[in-house]
Amino acid sequence: MDCWDQSQECSCPQCRHTFTTRHELNRNTMLNEVFKKLKKTTLSFPPHQNYVGPGDVECDFCTGKKFRAVKSCLTCPASYCQTHLQPHYEGDALKHHKLVDPDRNLKEKLCEKHQKSLEIFCKTDDSCICMMCVVIEHNGHKMVELETEREEKQKQLGETLSDIKRGLVEREKTLKETRRAMEEMKVSGIGRQHFISKRG
Incomplete structure (x- = not known):
């Protein structure tokens, strides 16, 4: 200009x-x-604020300074930042992998014997198992999907908590009634003593 x-x-x-x-x-x-x-x-490229911080799960594939994981794959098993996760959305081979929120305890979600993701709950043995376990060791057992069992246990836990709360309310009510009765006894006891001392 x-x-x-x-x-x-x-x-x-x-x-x-x-x-x-x-x-x-x-x-x-x-x-x-x-x-x-x-x-x-x-x-x-991920911006600066996506670097891993306290409490974050780090990307297993970043080299040098690690980025924060946005998803963990139970099939791989590994955790991925936004950049390294892209093949799971684009590649046909990885599209069907089970992605979950970032999880630092992926090993706990894997079968110790087969290193496959735990997807089934065996009601007979009361344990979480992988698909290989279903075929090899749990044939004929009563089984459900892990998510179904989790929902059922959560429902049972909710019912148990409701029972405990009801019990606490009943105990609180009984305690209040007992205190009121004790107060009435004290008042009537003091009134009687006062009446007796005046007569004497």
Whole structure:
């Protein structure tokens, strides 16, 4: 812009066309495209605040400074930041893997014998098992999906908590009634003693 103030004739730095009158400046389309591509590239990398912090699960595939995991895969088993998770969304081989919220205790969700994810609950043996265990060791046992068993146990726990709360309310009520009766006994006992002392 200062160029117009210093010279009568100016030229475009890109196309070298010369101008003697001041034109309205337009957007540099080539530079704008470069900027858009640069912005997209920058956004595809996780920003600074996605570095792993206290209490976060770290990405198992980041080298150097680790990024925070956004998902854990029970099939792999590993935890992934946004960048390293992309193949699970794009690749046909990984699309059917079981993704869960980031979990630092993935080993606890794996069968110790087969290193496969625990997906079944064996009611006969009261244990969590993988699909290999179903075929090899638990044939003929009563089994349900792990999620179904978890929901059932949660329901039972809720009912138990409700029973405990009801019991506490009843005990509190009994305690209040006992205290009230004791207060009444004290008052009537004091009144009787006062009456006896006046007669004597």
